[in-house]
Amino acid sequence: MNVIKTKIPEVLIFEPKIFGDERGFFFESFSQKYFNDIIGYPVNFVQDNHSQSSKGVLRGLHYQLPPYAQGKLVRCVVGEVFDVAVDIRRSSPTFGQWVGVNLSAENKKQLWLPEGFAHGFLTLSETAELLYKTTNYYAPQYDRGIIWNDETIKIEWPQLGDFIMSNKDLIQPLLNESDDFL
Numbered sequence: 001m002n003v004i005k006t007k008i009p010e011v012l013i014f015e016p017k018i019f020g021d022e023r024g025f026f027f028e029s030f031s032q033k034y035f036n037d038i039i040g041y042p043v044n045f046v047q048d049n050h051s052q053s054s055k056g057v058l059r060g061l062h063y064q065l066p067p068y069a070q071g072k073l074v075r076c077v078v079g080e081v082f083d084v085a086v087d088i089r090r091s092s093p094t095f096g097q098w099v100g101v102n103l104s105a106e107n108k109k110q111l112w113l114p115e116g117f118a119h120g121f122l123t124l125s126e127t128a129e130l131l132y133k134t135t136n137y138y139a140p141q142y143d144r145g146i147i148w149n150d151e152t153i154k155i156e157w158p159q160l161g162d163f164i165m166s167n168k169d170l171i172q173p174l175l176n177e178s179d180d181f182l
């Protein structure tokens with residue numbers, strides 16, 4: 001597993017080592033020990049999520065408040081998405097900054113966002129399926145969002161025409177109006 005740093009030190013991209021042969025491929029998609037060694041502290045994933053989206057679907061930006069904050073390890077197993085992490089920790093030197101990476105079934109990259117980050121993605125292929133592990137359970141009362149096109153964050157989303165979004169995501173608050181994370 002190769003680890004790629006991003007401009008936000010806590011956000012990492014994992015690039016697994018793929019073993020290909022005439023049958024197909026094999027790779028370890030997750031190793032608790034390896035992951036904890038890289039992150040430097042024990043991370044306990046408790047929930048796995050799987051979503052499917054059509055081209056142009058944008059989900060996000062989402063996070064959960066403490067004590068149900070979620071770290072997420074995200075990968076794409078069908079198609080391709082542009083996946084984004086936004087630092088929403090008000091005490092952080094990188095507060096309001098974002099990292100975007102293309103995750104695809106082909107590149108098999110995984111994005112790690114610790115607690116304190118909002119997450120969103122845009123589907124680039126006809127269909128895409130995302131798998132992600134979370135460090136806390138879904139807690140709807142603690143579920144929060146930030147509007148995808150917040151002018152202070154300025155995410156450079158790929159241009160695909162009109163995005164398809166949930167009613168909830170069309171009216172999310174600005175970062176500066178959102179509930180404080182920490």
Ligand SMILES: Cc1cn([C@H]2C[C@H](O)[C@@H](COP(=O)(O)OP(=O)(O)O[C@H]3O[C@@H](C)C(=O)[C@@H](O)[C@H]3O)O2)c(=O)[nH]c1=O
Nearest residue numbers: 049051059060061062063072119120121137138139166
């Ligand atoms: C997130 C989630 C949703 N649900 C239910 C609630 C709702 O009826 C339905 C769809 O929920 P949403 O519209 O919130 O799904 P979605 O917009 O895909 O939300 C997800 O977006 C990405 C970007 C994330 O990072 C995730 O953590 C999550 O917030 O699924 C669960 O049962 N468990 C869960 O963990």
